Amino acid sequence: MQTQAVIDHIVDWLKTYAENARMKGFVVGVSGGIDSAVVSTLAAQTGLQTLLLEMPIRQKADQVNRAQAHMADLQARYANVQTLRVDLTPTFNTFQMTVDTDDDEHANEKLALANARSRLRMVTLYYYGQIHGLLVTGTGNKVEDFGVGFFTKYGDGGVDISPIAALLKSQVYTLAKALGVAQSIQDAAPTDGLWDTERTDEQQMGASYPELEWAMSVYKEHQAADFSGRQREVFELFDRLHRAMQHKINPIPVCAIPADLLQ
Template sequence: MQTQKVITHITAWLKDYAANAHAKGFIVGVSGGIDSAVVSALAARTGMDVLLLEMPIRQQADQVSRAREHMADLKQHYPNVNCLTIDLTPTFDTFAADVDVDENDYPAKALALANARSRLRMLTLYYYGQINNLLVTGTGNKIEDFGVGFFTKYGDGGVDISPIADLTKTQVYRLAAELDIAESIQKAVPTDGLWDTERTDEEQMGASYPELEWAMSVYGTSKPEDFSGRQREVLEIYTRLHKAMQHKINPIPVCTIPPEWLA
């Protein structure tokens, strides 16, 4: 992978898109994870206005410390970068109390609240993005956005642009190394940060990112039955997740009405 060429290309793409959109720059939600760190570092390199927004919601302490370390580092090196922390915990707590239901009656409650965290952050990003004329910049990678759908519809999937969505997680890590992202972020176990207890991405999906990247590379030309052992298991996981995520990436269905009925 020609990392410097990729970095230069994405940086130029971001700058050109913002200029054509008559935007002043970019707003990025910083979580303390590798994807948001890389995206914010790329945005900073454009020289345009960049607002880094940390939005903790009952967040784990290590996630908060990594996010703030990264924000301070970028602000120190790039005069075009500004940082803001909005503690959304009280807002989320109020929402969760107002919509509270018995989990025995509604088994999907925990997942719905996890997704609500992501959607609350999206709302906050668009608020600060609009008042500052900044583009909400997505942090999803290729595996998450187009492979297994590991994102929240109208949450972290609600963005204006997606600069790293054509890169696998492994490739994002290679960019992180080239961009000299903090070691603490590069070594952190990937997690979506949407739960009160730590749940890694691998635990939630049932496979690691390298395994899912392999499955994505053979999906469509091979079936799970073509393999055995762990490979078969991983391809079965990928196939299930990929099929389940189609509603997230396909256009919203529109019910068409026969024209003669509307005359």
């Protein structure tokens, strides 16, 4: 990969899109993870207004520390960068009490609450985006957005633009190194930060990003029977997740009503 050329291309694409849309710049949610660090840095390099939001919800200290350090670093390096901390923990706590979940939550309830965290952040990003005339900028990569659907529908999947969705996770790491993203962020285990207990992406998906990238690369030309052992396990896992994610990326189904019924 021509790393610097890719960086320049994305930065130019972001700037051109914002200018054509007559928007002032970008708002990015910063989590302390690699994807949001790369996207926020790319947005900063456009020279357009870039608002970085940290939106903790019962967040682990290490995630908060990485996010705050990254935001401070970008603000010091780029005059167009502004930062804001919006603690959503009280709001989420109120929501959880309002929907009256049981103390002994079922798996579906836990997942629904995890997704509610992501959707609450989406609402916050759009609130500040609308106030300041900024585009809500997605941080999903290719494996998450088009491979296994590792994002929340109408949560972190609810964005205006998606600058790194054509890049594999490994390529995002390559960009991070070239962009000077902090080593602590590069070394941190990827996590979506949506749970009270620490759950890495690999634990939730059942495979590592390199494994999923391999499965994605062979998916169209092969089937599970072509492989054995761990490769077959990963292929079958990818196939299951990929099939299950289609509702997230396909247009909303619209019921077609016969014309004679409307007369």
